[in-house]
Amino acid sequence: MRQQICIGDNLRLERRAGEARFICSCDRDLGTGQVNFKEHCRVKESSSSDIGPGYASSDPEMAGQMCFREFFCPGCGVRLTTEVALVGSPYLWDIQPKL
Amino acid sequence: MGYYIGLDGGGTFTDCVAMDDEGRLYYAKAPTTKEDFSVGMFDALSALAAECGTTPENLIASAARFSLGTTVGTNLLVERKGARTGLLATAGHGDAILMMRGSGRMAGLDPEKYYHPQDTNKPEPLVPRALIKEINERVDCNGKVVVPLDIDEVEAAVRSLVDAGVTAIAVAFLWSFKNPAHEQKVVEIIRQVAPDVFFSCSHRVVPRMGEYERTVATVINSYVGPSSEAYFKSASQRLHEAGLQHPLLVMQVSGGVLRAQQAVEVPLTSLGSGPVGGLIGSLYLSRNLGHQYVIATDMGGTSFEVGLIVDGEPLMTDENIVNQYRYKLLQQQTMSIACGGGSLARLDPYSRSIRVGPESAGANPGPVCYRRGGTEPTVTDADVVLGLLSAENFLGGRMPLDRDAAVRAVGALGKQVGLEPEEAAAGILRINNAKAAELIRQQTVIRGYDPRDFIVYAYGGAGPLHAFNYARELGVKGVVIPLGNGASTLSAYGCATSNLVRYFESEQMCFYPFPLGELNEQIALLEAEAQKSLDEMGNTAEDVSLERFGLMRYRGQWLHNLQMRLPAGTLGSLEVEQVVNDFRSTYDKLYGSGAGQVSQGVELFTLRIRAIARLRRPKQASCGESVMEIAAAAHLGARRIFWPDQMAEIESQVFDGRYLRFGNCVTGPAVVELPYTSIPVGKGQALNVDAYGNLVLRLEETTVSVRRN
């Protein structure tokens, strides 16, 4: 039915050669729909205190257990999604539409 | 011959009313001219003079009083054409007016929108952040100065605002109503530094608690100030040039008039006196007719407004919302919903039923039958389909309506839910009337009143047309179309007949047992101020009085209060105890026995003094002699009307309301046509003309006495 599913502004799931694949707006292929697209992103992991002004923690020990992950398209550098996560936890597979 | 003239220039038409020395009423109207209001004003006065059988010059020169109602302020606000306004606020609190207590995104909107965040937004700021200056000063909840006013900072702020091009300034400091010294000092500075700038300060505009609402009131006052001032001055000047001998009076939302020179101080109190005008007109009429309980209803093209008269007094409110801005100001309360002749009827695809409103066709394109390009059926189209509204005689025949188009549009909608055009039209009216009845319920029952004790006054273009239906829905005692053909100028009638009224308020929390010394002292202060103002009103008053009230509530009950009358003289503990007992028993009477816990404390948090100067005016003239026979000229013939209450087409008599006389009685099914509206008289109902020209609709199984004189 659907030929593609837009996920926000840059990411989409598209049928290519009979298979659903994640594609960036720059046309970069981010892998099959069966796998978390985050695995195909460039990932920057920083302290949850360092996201920007206003995030600094008054309790660095607690904050140190958490990190901020940014998932960039390796093709164009756009930031597709972010996570505030426990250090060492696997990426949350949070977007799994079916085409 | 002297005339008491009221003129309301708020709407599409400038309406005016004159009462002569013998109490005879004359009505006229002319299109409002937005570019220069005085053109419309003098057009209307010329028409009025013709009605009175005199010249405009003579009419104005022989005016014993001249009162003006206007919506100039409301228009400025809605169209965002007010003055460039600056705001001085207490340091640390300049954002209050922008934050809007977090509820500005939805304040005053239909509750349906509450579930739909993406369809709501805050209104444009009245004052851009750059024009809000924070001043180092602080007063606490007892009125004690915590930080003195930084005078240099005030001077610099005023100068920078003037440099930024403001023509009006609002001053609203925290707790200024407990201690106005800082605001007063700022006024002195503004007078020196920027003598041409319009200013207002919060303790003068509305000395009530709640910095957000008080700030909004003050800012709006300044925002509409310069233009309102110019408007009043120019109206005053033009009328005096035309020969007016007395000071021009301006209608106030609190229900009285004030001299123009006093009204310009607080133009906010003239804001929106349009909707209130009809209520004020109803009030004076109700006193004439001896009606103690009245539901005043005004249905126009887009909205339905309701106000209440209880025990002969209009209900007041101090919470108002304009453009999602909530502000405090004492005014006669009217509630409004989007429900009128222009309300659109649409299919709800999920339940296969018809919804009516809240969307409206407005004036453009308007109902389908107006031939202005409207394609979706409206309530007015339904009226035309049923035959309640004559396609030929609309606006006295000046604007023939396209009935076929209305039938097509209503029919197409009906077809989708399996209804014939007439059935669908009747259904649209039933739904619309149910909504109107629901608003009236909300105004009465939630306050503890029973609608069956009330009489409905119906005016506005669509009010008389639908009253027979929504009034029956509520089981009210009867319906009055006030002044008959004069119903469309009721607001101007209110202007012509009202007294000079001013309210003085002060807010301080008193927990029972109240501190008597402090309370009496406050009352004395307020009454002295009120007396002074009455003296300033001049010697036109033949009857002057001060009345005192206390706003009371159970401790912690922020969202509700009752206004209790306080006895005259110095209050002692016995009097206070009586007032508290009255409060408790009134509360239980309204909300059920035991609603208030005896152990719960009682607060008196606001004192309110009403100063009234009753103006002399003639008693409204009545017809001496009643005639049973309806004049031949009044009977226009008959037509077939599909009655929504009978769900049947019945041959019905048609009358021209202008020729009906005291004593005439029209029995339904019939329609009485007037130039600006029509009055259906249903089967089993009867319409009587009373001695004052009011049309009194008698519903089945109830009676309302017809006033003879």
Place this chain on the structure above:
Amino acid sequence: MEQTANIIWDGVARGYIPPDVLRISPKLQLHTKGAADVDPITYEVARNTLLNINLEHGQTIQKLSISPITMLVRDFQCAILTENGDVMCLGPYLLYLGNMLGLITKWILENRSEEPGIEDGDVFLCNDPYVGTSHQQDTGLTCPVFWQGELFCWVSNSVHYSDVGGPMPGSFCLNSNTIWEDPPCFPPIKLMERGQIRTDLEQLFLRQSRLPDTVAMDLHAAIAGLSVAKERIIKLIERYGPDTVKGVMNRIIDAGELAIEEKLQLIPDGRWSERVYTEAAVPGDRGIYASQINIIKEGGFLYVDNEGTSPQVGAINNTYAGLAGGTLAAMTIMLAYDLAGVSGGLYRRVKFRPVPGTITCADYPAPISIAGQFNMPMVVATATGAVAKMVACADSPLREKAIAMADVHAYGGSIFNGINQHGQFFVGMNAGMAVGALPASPVRDGVDTGGLFWVPGMEAANVEENELAWPVLTLYRRHNTAGAAGAGRFRSGLGAEEAWVLHGAPQMSMEVYMNESFVKNQGLLGGNPGGRSFFQVKKNTDVRLCLAEGKLPQNLADLSGGDVPMYFKGPPITLEANDVWSSNLPNFAGYGDPLDRDPALVAIDVSEGKLTTADAQQVYAVIFGADGSVDEENTRACRAGRKQARLAACP
């Protein structure tokens, strides 16, 4: 989820999940005959009346209640339910309470219809979270409406009562490890029997409270609301007949369901998740815990579970009622936004498969009393993230309704008590931060201090109202800036902050406050998360000196004195004359990559003083020229460079 098959969701050992077919005693006759052929006009007239009856119910409570904060923050709800306890519509108040009224009512049908029986004139009271409340303070009342001996429908409400007992004033018991350290739980009791209040049971309930008079007035306000609603429904039945009214009620829910079904068709099948972290199960605990919600959309249904959520622990728990209520609140806003509160159709399309024994679906005897401040906003936030990602994958126009995450813990709220300047004992709840903020969406910025979308109509108290009720002086209450927090292609609305000093009393005690040690909010599809919510106390400052010298301090950093190390949850602290404290409600979540934000929008924020040019450059890579306007060319170059640098930094 096979594991849930054998679990007994009985409302005693575990939260109550009603079965598809209720086990109701044959003693109770139900009215089940709904006319299928009500004409479209009567339908609409009756529908309008029913929705207004529910509004009148809510307005009655608001008018007669005497708990100002409860009413300001709309911490109540009311509903009309069918004879078997299905919610037909709820009011424009705290959304997550809606479904709970259904749970309580269904539990009563199953457990009270035989003994002591359900009769005309009865009103049941219940504050047991395992039966169906969000926490004990949110006490539900539910009232059967009978017609000629048959149970026709129910009217119900839930109101937050100021204090229902337990060791802490306000009944938020941060230190509880079991329900026995919490305020008491009352499973449904018959507060009114055949039209008469059971004064013994009323007193039993009031006796637990530190504020029995206040709670009594509020309870009577709630009863008055029920009476109004019940009376009007009876009048409606008298006019149109029971079968017609029931037919209308059923069709209202059916129509709502149809509207939901149409929206679900715009969403592809799939699975979406969100995870939000919280901390400190009790004061002093250094643990970090996860709340996760997963939504599987399959055809016309949504299946919700909370797998991935931490096991129940300390005081930070809610029951099934909270999980379902919070999830449905987020869904109401993004899927049922055009249904005027008719949520019954939505409820039919959502199936829960919860994992028990978790912080968002705890088993007895986990304590629940603090959920109103901590868990409930967290559940709504978690659900918001999952629903928003799902809705963002939908076809237009539904995708525009996605909304990013709001607050994870209740709007920077704090709870405190003491003796005020009038010599009265008070329990205060700061509603100043109830100004909220509307988060970003895929098509527009949020709204600054735009309230909380899941508590429609909520409003903050005026500063003057606070200063009259409590012995405090508010040094400032102002908007946050639009820096990194909540940035995105569309940014969040701005939150706010305020600072207080004591005034008119020598001290007071602060029991509940929240100083997040890390940001808990999550951004939507590339947007920045919202900011960190903080609560800061500075002891022994020179604030009095400043005031005496005629200066109103506008910045905590400008004051002398020491910062007290604040934990997310600390022990109660005593605030004294020279202390200054401040709460911050951060901006909420942004949407999309900040580098994709229209530079013109950035320029507007700068011109309105909401954003510094330094932040504009750092967060949005927007460069301004000497004349103050956007330097388009340099901005383009800067943004391209930033994107390149991102890739270079993480190979």
